[in-house]
Amino acid sequence: AQKVTQAQTEISVVEKEDVTLDCVYETRDTTYYLFWYKQPPSGELVFLIRRNSFDEQNEISGRYSWNFQKSTSSFNFTITASQVVDSAVYFCALSEMNDMRFGAGTRLTVKP
């Protein structure tokens, strides 16, 4: 069965610090998709990125970057120069054809 582990339950940083959110996954499939979502206090999950299992290129989008390593089954998310507006719960998710499994989430608090 597929599984997603986000070992960090809560992280607290001061504004402008860099922070990395860890995600480790388990699957027996060779074709799968990985996602990151952000859930601000309003409750609505916001899509951040999708990566398929054949694309190990790292990606950077503004202050956000993602490091996908199949060798360690990890898909980590780094926020550079964090801001108060980054405070939210962040979810990593793994998808195969007809199922989507989310990690338990990491609550990030960025203090001014």
Next chain:
Amino acid sequence: ETGVTQTPRHLVMGMTNKKSLKCEQHLGHNAMYWYKQSAKKPLELMFVYSLEERVENNSVPSRFSPECPNSSHLFLHLHTLQPEDSALYLCASSLRTGGPTYEQYFGPGTRLTVT
């Protein structure tokens, strides 16, 4: 206009009541989903609809009954719920069919309390 809307935003119901949650997407997507988010468990996928047909039912109790009359609307009918069903119910949609392999766009959720 907001991509995915859900009504009501909050709902309190007794165990003998019948109520329905509504979801509407304005994104032209072909797939829609119901999720349950409770305090003690990770986000759980409940139902997947692709082109108005149910693709997946992850062993959800029969007291939850989904309905997808068209690709823009999704309902979750609730009856004889239990207190442990209290949770945030999230609706989502995605562009393509064939399962949740494409990015999903979520609504704000319905906070359900069963008394």
